[in-house]
Amino acid sequence: MRKVSIVGAAVTKFGEHWSSSFRDLIAEAAVKAVDDAKMDGNEIQAIYGGCMASGRFIGQEHIGALIADQLGMNPLASTRCEAACASGSVALRAGYLAVASGMYDVVAVGGVEKMTEISTEEAAIALGGAGDQEWELFMGATFPALYALLARRHMHEYGTTEEQMAACSVKNHANAVHNPYAQFQRAITIGDVMESGYVATPLKLLDCSPITDGAAAVILCASEHARKHTDAPVEIAASGQASDSLALAQRSSLTELNATKVAARDAFRQANISAKDIQAAEVHDCFSIAEILAIEDLGFFKKGYGGKASIEGETALNSKISINTSGGLKGCGHPVGATGVKQVVEGTMQLRGEAGKRQVPNLTNFLTHNVGGSGATSVVHILKRG
Amino acid sequence: MRKVSIVGAAVTKFGEHWSSSFRDLIAEAAVKAVDDAKMDGNEIQAIYGGCMASGRFIGQEHIGALIADQLGMNPLASTRCEAACASGSVALRAGYLAVASGMYDVVAVGGVEKMTEISTEEAAIALGGAGDQEWELFMGATFPALYALLARRHMHEYGTTEEQMAACSVKNHANAVHNPYAQFQRAITIGDVMESGYVATPLKLLDCSPITDGAAAVILCASEHARKHTDAPVEIAASGQASDSLALAQRSSLTELNATKVAARDAFRQANISAKDIQAAEVHDCFSIAEILAIEDLGFFKKGYGGKASIEGETALNSKISINTSGGLKGCGHPVGATGVKQVVEGTMQLRGEAGKRQVPNLTNFLTHNVGGSGATSVVHILKRG
Numbered sequence A, B: 001m002r003k004v005s006i007v008g009a010a011v012t013k014f015g016e017h018w019s020s021s022f023r024d025l026i027a028e029a030a031v032k033a034v035d036d037a038k039m040d041g042n043e044i045q046a047i048y049g050g051c052m053a054s055g056r057f058i059g060q061e062h063i064g065a066l067i068a069d070q071l072g073m074n075p076l077a078s079t080r081c082e083a084a085c086a087s088g089s090v091a092l093r094a095g096y097l098a099v100a101s102g103m104y105d106v107v108a109v110g111g112v113e114k115m116t117e118i119s120t121e122e123a124a125i126a127l128g129g130a131g132d133q134e135w136e137l138f139m140g141a142t143f144p145a146l147y148a149l150l151a152r153r154h155m156h157e158y159g160t161t162e163e164q165m166a167a168c169s170v171k172n173h174a175n176a177v178h179n180p181y182a183q184f185q186r187a188i189t190i191g192d193v194m195e196s197g198y199v200a201t202p203l204k205l206l207d208c209s210p211i212t213d214g215a216a217a218v219i220l221c222a223s224e225h226a227r228k229h230t231d232a233p234v235e236i237a238a239s240g241q242a243s244d245s246l247a248l249a250q251r252s253s254l255t256e257l258n259a260t261k262v263a264a265r266d267a268f269r270q271a272n273i274s275a276k277d278i279q280a281a282e283v284h285d286c287f288s289i290a291e292i293l294a295i296e297d298l299g300f301f302k303k304g305y306g307g308k309a310s311i312e313g314e315t316a317l318n319s320k321i322s323i324n325t326s327g328g329l330k331g332c333g334h335p336v337g338a339t340g341v342k343q344v345v346e347g348t349m350q351l352r353g354e355a356g357k358r359q360v361p362n363l364t365n366f367l368t369h370n371v372g373g374s375g376a377t378s379v380v381h382i383l384k385r386g
Helices: A022-036 A063-070 A087-100 A120-128 A143-158 A162-176 A190-195 A223-228 A258-271 A288-297 A306-311 A328-332 A339-352 B022-036 B063-070 B087-101 B120-128 B143-158 B162-176 B190-195 B223-228 B258-271 B288-297 B306-311 B328-332 B339-352
Strands: A004-011 A046-050 A077-082 A106-113 A198-200 A214-222 A234-243 A280-282 A365-372 A377-385 B004-011 B046-050 B077-082 B106-113 B198-200 B214-222 B234-243 B280-282 B365-372 B377-385
Touching: A004 A022, A004 A087, A004 A223, A004 A339, A022 A063, A022 A106, A022 A214, A046 A063, A046 A087, A063 A077, A063 A106, A063 B234, A077 A087, A077 B087, A077 B234, A087 A106, A087 A214, A087 A234, A087 A339, A087 A365, A087 A377, A087 B077, A087 B087, A106 A339, A120 A143, A143 A198, A143 A288, A162 A190, A162 A288, A162 A306, A162 A328, A214 A223, A214 A339, A234 A258, A234 A339, A234 B063, A234 B077, A258 A288, A258 A365, A258 A377, A280 A339, A288 A306, A288 A365, A339 A365, A339 A377, B004 B022, B004 B087, B004 B223, B004 B339, B022 B063, B022 B106, B022 B214, B046 B063, B046 B087, B063 B077, B063 B106, B077 B087, B087 B106, B087 B214, B087 B234, B087 B339, B087 B365, B087 B377, B106 B339, B120 B143, B143 B198, B143 B288, B162 B190, B162 B288, B162 B306, B162 B328, B214 B223, B214 B339, B234 B258, B234 B339, B258 B288, B258 B365, B258 B377, B280 B339, B288 B306, B288 B365, B339 B365, B339 B377
Parallel strands: A046 A077, A046 A106, A280 A365, B046 B077, B046 B106, B280 B365
Antiparallel strands: A004 A214, A004 A234, A077 B077, A106 A214, A234 A377, A365 A377, B004 B214, B004 B234, B106 B214, B234 B377, B365 B377
16 A cells, blocks of 8 residues: 555634535635645546535535536546545545555545534434434434433443533633634633533533534645655554444443444554554544543543543643644534544644644644544544654 | 455345335345355455435435444444445445555445335435536426436437437347346337337436336455455456536536546556447446437447437347446336446456346456436446456
């Protein structure tokens, strides 16, 4: 396999984009990423796009072709990949393998979702398609309910508290304050979270990531050519992906996501490092409990200690490990198909030293962790300078 | 790039499966393909699945994870790829590149669609997402209308007749008679087509491929290991993909699909052969006019001659070139996400000499051609023995 590096990276502002369409968001992220790579658009040879549920959100499938069309890049091959909220990461992985294989030297990878065109109720149903439609959504279990089950079990087994979960949201908002692309550039307190209304007990409104519009894009090229484009290429040192049952009822444990453990194990093996070599990571905090599961399952903290680590500040910016420097899904926003790519954009900016007030100094490795549904897909990428 | 071969291939019966679910269809195709490869399921290292519009057809996204789950193959990485009616082919291409890259030695690729769970009106809207939602479907242009525009222009420029288009359907039904997996195992006449009701003039009911449930699967492995599994491996000698504008209004020509021409050019270059080296092909006949465009754009016949070639029998089984030996989308059926994989299953059976009464003897190369929407994606694969 050829080595593959990121030579361009960009995101749109995440938020409720009432005056920008799905197509506008794609164009903005892609053009900025190509500019960032200091290349001409016609050097790109193929496109991969992550998008979860455009059929339901905007009545449009065939998103690969739409992206090429919108960017004026016909007749390039352009393919959509989908894995629910991990769609961006599986698109990245497909683009990575396409370059690694030698088929292409330069590809663009985008992630996009426009979620605000339909009502919140319709969005809940669209998002419910990430779980098991027949055994969960049909019975009324939307995503807050599914993650509430995971939270309850973690509280039961490990004594995790609502305040500890709230601490994840508080920390992520604190990081988002320093991210100009974040949906919520404002701090919140544990009190704010505790006083926000219950969505599905024990999860409250401020435990939940928002409905968001946004797009992100990266330009990948064979590492051997990366320095033609940038003085600070970022290598994709590992790409791990794993699956688990769609329905929670089929899982052997509700206090871990096995797909995360397997994807991380594979990624660490590929990069020939271990969890202790990671100083900063973007992890999938679609709900606050998801961040606690992630930092345990990725091996950053012992199982059961994630809540305590969070409330004691061990995951804050420039603490033991900097988790969700971008603000995460909670603070930065969660346009489902874009999130996996946005995580990698954040890692690229951090490794280049371009993250401003949220910069983690002297970074060697950066990990991204993106979950589809309630853990039926998990994707882990490890980035390093080079 | 490593060479990649097909060592297992299977399809379900195509048709209206009132008593088989989306999951049942996947399981049937996958188990048969693994059996066909004479391997144990646990030799498979990753899964790629093509599916177009499951969000609208069955309220379910996250199809990669669902496939792994249904097959009991967690925690394997499993990814859905989508390119409208070319979803199966882009999934195959992703699986091909994953093996070619060296990341995996053995992957399963499936294609599936369950289209009969919703009304025909709802299905027309779901399928309309393959075109340009904003500029076509929203204005009322469903797919028969879009292809009717292509047909009208071809008739105007080249004198193509309704009878010539009808001949494509007649030939494809004739081939389907010999395909036990076909939705319509019965012959029709040009008179039958001409007397069937207009759907969108000049296209009549029997010019249109049907609504179909079905699945198909292939097992890919690095060619160097292929003979461990089969005495008759089939190599993927080329994989070309290209895009064009989503909306017909943006095209420079309505009498050709440029994406097909580009994908074919790339595929022929990769395989180091030309159109004249192809003795048999599966081409995308979602409507009869689409087959005429395909056989011209692929270089089998001169532009404008496709209608005449069809009615004069030059595309019949074991004539000048055997087009749609399976019965094509018209005769075999068109479960949109499955079609691209089914085409490759047919090619595999033909190259192995296992196609029974529809066998084309002494085949060296087999081409598959799969279109997304009205030509915004086109994918061409070339298969050969080895």
